[in-house]
Amino acid sequence: MKERAADALYGLGWGAVKRLPEPTAHALGRRLADGAWRRHGPGVRQLEANLARVVPNAEPGRLRELSRAGMRSYLRYWMESFRLPVWPRARIAASFRPHEIERLPAIMDSGRGVIVALPHMANWDLAGAWVVTDLGIPFATVVERLSPERLFDRFVAYREALGMEVLPHAGGASFGSLARRLRRGGLVCLVADRDLSASGIGVRFFGEAARMPAGPALLALQTGAALLPVTLWYDDSPVMKGRVYPPVEPPETGTRAEKAAAMTQAMADRFAEGIAAHPQDWHMLQRFWAADLARPGPGERGRPDDPRRTAGRGSAP
Template identity: 45%
Template structure:
């Protein structure tokens, strides 16, 4: 077992037993240290935040980056503690701060698949637990399928797959194209749920869209899946409300009647992501480069 795998394994095993205030203080201290050191990820976060707030002074941007790193640290702390938390308790805490999900659930009750496309905001793993619990309470299959980027080294990737499978997610790797396609289309044609993080194009086949005054490329996969299977498309976001807990917003359905509508639907996703990121900027965990468009 290498050092990275050992560290992640220890965190999943041990942090669930550490009192939450103590663990939270430790992760905030780690976030502040990373912010002060200003490594590559912090610098990328700063550049991405600058896109959204070009008018911000340097001290204002400093505060945003620090808050963003603390939010990112909270995501990781929750990831390590989540398998030990009660899904019903998560659902009870999150449901009052969730809007729009009822429309997606209604579509599934009618036998139609649903794709939720999300940006890197908040804690999408917690949101997945909440959505699965919501489906269960409506008598729907308590399952969802998602695609993840394959991490290196491979043992760490396998640990993350095991972690998310323990939450009730079906996981397929982004670079396993045929298996991913079959799993996603099978789920949607059965009237099930697919959740996709969709604010970076990792395949090189995405669609150029405007994004905070620049041009980036978003994956066409969410809209293409809906055109292929007849599923209903929604943009969605999770976030950390003031005072603790979690919140989520699901957009009205985005029409994708056929493949010719895929570019327009992807543009609508980009507009929704702009709105969501601007509203929850401190929870935007974009420590990677956004995928530049051909005109970017």
């Protein structure tokens, strides 16, 4: 019943929210965010626990302010995503301003493939649609399968309509497909802060142990593609911002595993830099750090109830 309810809810979002006037949709998102924040349920409490690591000296009142801003950012993502399919190309082009974006086409013009790795910040879908429409660069991404299948199909169809090539996560099969695209000089975009497998790489993140997906670093090592960390954020304007960091280069020495570990840590460091600057735009409402995962936490959500964590945002293999 929960799965059917989730499918109906997201179907309603894509069917109804996109027809609302922009100010009405924006106000609806803020109202839903503030309502969830006032209820202070498990997801909001876990968000505050995560933010306490990002802003370690914040007083309780400051954490509550940040969590409220975080929930508004989270719902802004959803309101935008429900409306993206009807946005004209000009609107998409005007809604994202990434810094140092010239790094991406410069590398691809050289014939080298590129892996863009992002944390769960702001609106990954908008950034992806902008890359396709404004830069004219198609790309492939990976999503986890979601139950019910109909809801997974909704997310796949939504992203394909925005110009993305969507591959279901299938272990080695998806890795091989991505590697072939990268060897041909293509672009792959992966949400890569939260490890959903048993094969992640340990990192230090805001001073504590965590795990992040191995896929981005391993793909770069296997194909010679450039690994570009990217962070996204909102500010007071309607335009989302972003930053493209310099490529994470593999160490000159070490085993393949050691090189992958060093590259993943460098990627995590860039993510931490962007998240520290814009903590309210990191949409992490689940347990993330190893210490939290080792014990029951207030914010762990079941997979069927949180498609944003899987089909909703994509993932790294």
